[in-house]
Amino acid sequence: GEDVEQSLFLSVREGDSSVINCTYTDSSSTYLYWYKQEPGAGLQLLTYIFSNMDMKQDQRLTVLLNKKDKHLSLRIADTQTGDSAIYFCAALAWNQGGKLIFGQGTELSVKP
Amino acid sequence: EAGVAQSPRYKIIEKRQSVAFWCNPISGHATLYWYQQILGQGPKLLIQFQNNGVVDDSQLPKDRFSAERLKGVDSTLKIQPAKLEDSAVYLCASSFELVVGNTIYFGEGSWLTVV
Numbered sequence: 046g047e048d049v050e051q052s053l054f055l056s057v058r059e060g061d062s063s064v065i066n067c068t069y070t071d072s073s074s075t076y077l078y079w080y081k082q083e084p085g086a087g088l089q090l091l092t093y094i095f096s097n098m099d100m101k102q103d104q105r106l107t108v109l110l111n112k113k114d115k116h117l118s119l120r121i122a123d124t125q126t127g128d129s130a131i132y133f134c135a136a137l138a139w140n141q142g143g144k145l146i147f148g149q150g151t152e153l154s155v156k157p
Numbered sequence: 158e159a160g161v162a163q164s165p166r167y168k169i170i171e172k173r174q175s176v177a178f179w180c181n182p183i184s185g186h187a188t189l190y191w192y193q194q195i196l197g198q199g200p201k202l203l204i205q206f207q208n209n210g211v212v213d214d215s216q217l218p219k220d221r222f223s224a225e226r227l228k229g230v231d232s233t234l235k236i237q238p239a240k241l242e243d244s245a246v247y248l249c250a251s252s253f254e255l256v257v258g259n260t261i262y263f264g265e266g267s268w269l270t271v272v
Contacts, residue, residue, distance in 0.1 A: 088263040142213045147199030
């Protein structure tokens with residue numbers, strides 16, 4: 046089945062760009078998502094990308110998809126302290142009944 | 158538009174006791190999900206409903222967990238008896254339909270500690 050992997054921690058300075066990486070194993074995953082989770086809160090959908098796209102930009106967020114390497118990244122421009130949270134990559138595993146398979150999350154720490 | 162509502166937000170119980178969590182999805186959303194998120198891990202799907210029918214419960218520990226969605230709207234997840242390893246956040250989510258690409262919206266979660 047689908048497996049999604051992420052690095053666990055990332056620390057950046059305020060104003061810098063952050064890049065969070067994710068790899069997945071199932072090439073049939075058609076939709077890939079990025080969710081944000083702040084302490085004590087649920088998951089907030091940030092953005093998603095369909096597998097026929099290479100890039101998607103939404104304000105400060107840029108998603109890059111490399112289908113050949115099954116690699117997904119989320120770039121946050123001009124990172125702010127309010128961006129400190131855990132970021133989850135998720136793949137829609139169509140061959141597993143359409144369920145979302147999540148990575149273990151990347152904790153982003155933004156230092157002033 | 159109101160989001161996915163869950164209650165209670167926090168619960169502490171002793172092992173072998175029982176607990177129930179309630180979820181009210183976004184109005185009009187036919188698909189409802191329960192996820193378990195253990196500290197330091199990503200969410201794992203426990204059960205998925207389409208209206209009031211179960212689509213996938215392959216990862217639900219059926220000897221102690223049960224879930225229902227009467228009338229295809231609200232849902233309840235029950236754990237009986239609880240074990241220490243059930244300590245986790247239980248996230249309810251919903252989407253408009255069981256269709257590829259439909260956005261899944263999450264509630265704030267019910268935090269369970271089993272002592």
